[in-house]
Amino acid sequence: MIGVVGLGISGLATINWLMERGVAVRAFDTRPAPPILAELPDEVEVHLGPLDPLELAQCLYLVVSPGIAKDHPALVKSGLEIIGDVELFARNCKAPVVAITGSNGKSTVTSLVGDMASKAGMRVAVGGNIGVPVLALPVDARLYVLELSSFQLETTTSLKPVAATILNLSPDHLDRYRTMAEYGAAKQRIYQGASYCIYNSDDAATTPPQGGVSFGSQGLYHLAGGMLMRGEEPLMATAEVRIIGRHNHMNALAALALGEAAGIPLGAMIKSLKSFRGLPHRCEVVAEKDGVLFVNDSKATNLGSLEAALDGFADIDGNIILLAGGDAKGADLSPLAARMGKVSALICFGQDGDKVAALKAGAHRVETLDEALPLAASLAKPGDLVLLSPACASLDQFTNFEARGARFRELVEAL
Numbered sequence: 001m002i003g004v005v006g007l008g009i010s011g012l013a014t015i016n017w018l019m020e021r022g023v024a025v026r027a028f029d030t031r032p033a034p035p036i037l038a039e040l041p042d043e044v045e046v047h048l049g050p051l052d053p054l055e056l057a058q059c060l061y062l063v064v065s066p067g068i069a070k071d072h073p074a075l076v077k078s079g080l081e082i083i084g085d086v087e088l089f090a091r092n093c094k095a096p097v098v099a100i101t102g103s104n105g106k107s108t109v110t111s112l113v114g115d116m117a118s119k120a121g122m123r124v125a126v127g128g129n130i131g132v133p134v135l136a137l138p139v140d141a142r143l144y145v146l147e148l149s150s151f152q153l154e155t156t157t158s159l160k161p162v163a164a165t166i167l168n169l170s171p172d173h174l175d176r177y178r179t180m181a182e183y184g185a186a187k188q189r190i191y192q193g194a195s196y197c198i199y200n201s202d203d204a205a206t207t208p209p210q211g212g213v214s215f216g217s218q219g220l221y222h223l224a225g226g227m228l229m230r231g232e233e234p235l236m237a238t239a240e241v242r243i244i245g246r247h248n249h250m251n252a253l254a255a256l257a258l259g260e261a262a263g264i265p266l267g268a269m270i271k272s273l274k275s276f277r278g279l280p281h282r283c284e285v286v287a288e289k290d291g292v293l294f295v296n297d298s299k300a301t302n303l304g305s306l307e308a309a310l311d312g313f314a315d316i317d318g319n320i321i322l323l324a325g326g327d328a329k330g331a332d333l334s335p336l337a338a339r340m341g342k343v344s345a346l347i348c349f350g351q352d353g354d355k356v357a358a359l360k361a362g363a364h365r366v367e368t369l370d371e372a373l374p375l376a377a378s379l380a381k382p383g384d385l386v387l388l389s390p391a392c393a394s395l396d397q398f399t400n401f402e403a404r405g406a407r408f409r410e411l412v413e414a415l
Contacts, residue, residue, distance in 0.1 A: 001024040001058065001059050001060060002018055003060075003062040004025055004026070005027075005051070005063070005065060005068060005075070006028075006064060006067060006068050007027055007031075007034035007037065007040070010066070011036070011063075012040070012133075013133035013136040014133075015027060015040065015044060016041075016135075016136070017088070019043065024043075025044050026058070027040065027044050027045065027046045028051060031048065033048075051075070053078045056078035056080065057078045059078075061083060062075065064083070066084055066129075066151035066152045066155075069176060070155055083155050084152055085133060085134055085135050085152075086134055086146070086159065087155055087156045087157060087158055087159070088135065089137075091158050093144065096142075096143055096161075096262060097143075097160075097162060098144070098146065098161060100113070100145070101165070101187050102166050103169055103171075104167065104168055104247075104300075104302070105168065105247065105250075105305075106147050107129075107130045107279055107299070108279055109165075109251050109254050110146070112252070112272065112273075113145045113255050113259055115272045115276050116259045116269045117268075119268040119271050119272045122143050122264070123143070124141060124144070125143070125145070126144075127144075127147075128152070129152060143262060148190060150177075150183060150187050151186075154189070156189065158193075160193035160194065161195070162195050162262050163194065163257075163258045163261035164198065165199065165258060166200070166206040168200055169187060169205040170302060171332070180205075184205050187206075191210065195261070197210060197211070197213070198212060198215065199212055199213075199214055200214070200219070200254075201216035201222075202217055202218070213257050213261070215250065215256075220257070221253040221254070223250075228252060228253060230256070235266070236270050240274050241274070242276050243278040245313055246313075246314070248283060252273055255269070255273075256269055280296075281296055281298040281405035282299045283295055284296045284297070286413075289377075290382060292377070292380040292382060292384050292385070293384075294386045294412045295313075296388050296405045296408050297387060297388055298388055298390065298401045298402070298405030300390055300391060301394070301401055302392075303335065303336060305389070305391070306324065306336060306389045307336065307339055309389040310339045310389070311339070313342070313385055313387065318382070318384035318385060319384050319385070320344065320384070321344060321386045322345070322346050322389065323349070323369065323373065323386070323388045323390070324347075324348055324390045325348045325349040325352060325353040325356045325392055326349075326393055326394050326396055327392050327394070328352040333352075333355055333356060333358075334358075337358075337359045344379075344384070345376070346359065346362075346363040347363070348372075349368055349372045350390075350392065350396050351396035356391065369407055369408060370411065374411070388404075388408045390404070
C-alpha cells in the first residue's frame with residue numbers, strides 16, 4: 001500500500017495513477033474537508049486531521065504534496081521514504097524531459113518551449129507546477145516540458161532531463177526556507193543528471209556545477225543590436241517577438257537554448273516566437289487607452305519579478321506608473337528602491353502597502369486595487385505605462401494572483 005499525503009490536484013492525479021496500475025492507496029490530509037474529497041475513488045482509505053506517524057508507517061512509502069514540507073515531524077517519525085509526484089513520474093518516464101525552474105518567468109518559458117515543440121509537430125505534453133500535474137499528462141508524449149518548483153525538486157532524485165534550467169533566483173518562499181542558500185540548493189537539484197544545463201549568465205546562483213550553455217547579457221544566447229543572437233549568429237529581430245519587454249526577450253533566449261538541446265528545429269522556434277502571446281497575468285497587455293498602455297503583471301508575487309518587469313520596460317518613451325502591494329511574505333523589499341528611477345508615480349495598496357510606499361518619496365497610499373487603478377489612470381499621460389506588478393502575494397485581498405489580475409482587467413475595461 002502506498003501513502004499519498006495531501007489531497008489537492010496533484011494528490012488526486014497521484015491516486016488515480018496508482019490505482020490505474022492496481023496499487024492500493026491510503027490517503028492523508030490534515031484538513032477536515034479537502035476540496036477533492038468527493039472525487040476520490042471509493043476504494044481509497046482516507047485519513048483526515050493531524051498526521052499520525054503510526055498510520056503513515058503502515059505504507060510502503062509516501063508520495064507527499066509539494067505544499068507539505070518533507071521535514072514535517074510526522075513524516076520524519078514514520079521512517080518511510082518520502083517522494084513527490086515528480087519523482088514517481090521520473091521513475092516511470094521513458095520520453096525526454098525539458099525541466100524548467102526559477103523564481104520568475106518559468107511558466108512563460110515552459111509554455112513557450114511547449115509551443116515551439118508543437119509548432120515543430122512534436123507530440124509534446126506540458127505540465128508540472130503549471131496546469132496539469134505530471135501524473136495526469138498523456139503517457140504517449142514524445143517530449144515532456146515541465147515547470148518545477150523548488151518544493152517539487154526537494155523530493156525528486158531520479159529525473160534526468162535532456163535539458164534543464166534555473167532561469168533566475170531571487171528571494172521567495174523564505175517563509176519555508178531558512179536562507180537564500182537553502183532555497184538555491186533546492187533549485188540546483190534540477191541539474192542533477194541533466195544532459196544539457198542552461199543557465200543565466202547574469203545570475204551566478206543559476207550556474208550549474210558541471211557547466212553548461214548560457215543565456216543573458218554575457219551568454220552564448222544574448223541580445224545585440226535589436227536581435228536575438230546565438231554567438232555571432234543573428235536568429236531574429238526582437239521587434240518580431242510577440243511577447244514584450246526585455247525580460248521576455250531573455251525568456252525567449254532561454255527557450256531557444258532549451259529547444260535546441262531538445263532537438264526542436266530553429267524554424268519552428270522562430271515561428272513560435274512570432275506568434276506566442278504569453279500567459280495571462282504575466283506582463284499581459286490589457287489595453288491601450290488614450291495613448292496609455294495598461295499591463296497586468298499580477299503574477300509578480302516577489303521582489304525579483306517586479307525587478308524584471310521594471311528592467312523589461314526601461315526603454316519605453318514615457319514613464320511607468322506602478323501599482324504594487326499585497327502580502328510581502330516577510331521579504332525585504334528595500335533593494336527595489338534603486339529601480340524606481342523610471343517610475344513617475346508609485347501607488348501602493350494592501351497589507352504591506354506601507355512597506356512598498358517606503359521605496360519612493362511621494363508614493364500614494366490607498367487601501368485597495370479598486371482605488372489604485374483610477375488614481376493611476378488620472379496621473380497617466382500619452383506614452384506612459386500603467387503597470388500592475390505587485391511584488392507581493394495576493395492572499396491578503398484576493399483568492400489568488402489570477403483573481404487580482406482579473407480585477408485589474410475589469411477596472412481597466414471600465415475606464
